[in-house]
Amino acid sequence: QQQQQQQLQQQQLQQQQQQQQQQQQHNGLQDQGFLWAVFQRVDRDRSGVISENELQQALSNGTWTPFNPKTVKSLIGMFDRNNRGGVDFNEFLGLWKYINDWQNIFRNYDRDNSGFIDKNELKQALTSFGYRLSDQFYGILVSKFDRQGRGQIAFDDFIQCCIVLQRLTDVFRRYDTDQDGWIQVSYEQYLTMVFNIV
CATH class of the missing domain: 1.20.5 (Single alpha-helices involved in coiled-coils or other helix-helix interfaces)
Structure with missing residues (x-):
């Protein structure tokens, strides 16, 4: 039994x-x-590909302002496998998930649900990603990515900030061969690093 x-x-x-x-x-x-x-x-023109312009018009950063064109360009660049300046449906699926993942992260740190994160909220977010940076540097990040001059960063600018920071970190790590947090580069190597990012 x-x-x-x-x-x-x-x-x-x-x-x-x-x-x-x-x-x-x-x-x-x-x-x-x-x-x-x-x-x-x-895909307003029915081309089967969403262009930067179409994507920018469709995205909302939650603050009733247009989505940052630099962020849109970065997103398209990350998911456009065929280098045609847009994303097809399969690429769009990955892009959608990527944006939703960032949106969930942003909401976790936008504690007052204002649609913006301030310097302290940005510090908490980036610290959770493993970054250990000075308060002064967080101030620099906010002033660099705060397009509206409010001392805060909107969702689209938060994505752009994280993308740029990750690219800079990746390039730095290539030159930090002994992984001690210090690099020594020539002027030309420095320019190469910068131009690979911008």
Whole structure:
């Protein structure tokens, strides 16, 4: 009798797992259907590719201002595998997830739900990513990426800040061969580093 109960429990568990898998597949198809509808709305010229301009018009940074063109260009550049200046539907799926992931991070640190993060919130976010920088440097970041002159960074500028910081870090690490946080480069190497980022 105990063995029958165990078999019954095992069968119930397997049925639950199958139902969960079917639900996940169904949700995935629903998500893809929703994203296809979004893609078609954004692709205004029906080219099958979302351009920088189309993407900028479709994105919202939550502050009723246009999405930062530099951020849009960076996003397209990251996901445009064919270098055609836009993203097709498959590339758009990755781009959508990337933006949503950043949006969730941003919301975690926008504690007052203002649509902006201040210097301290930026510091908390970047510290959670592993960056250990001075308060003075966080002030520099805010002034660099604060397009509206409020002493705060909007969502789109936060993405741009993180992209630039990651690119700079990647380039720095290539030259920091002994990983001590210091590099020695010639002027030409420095220029090469900078031009690989901008």
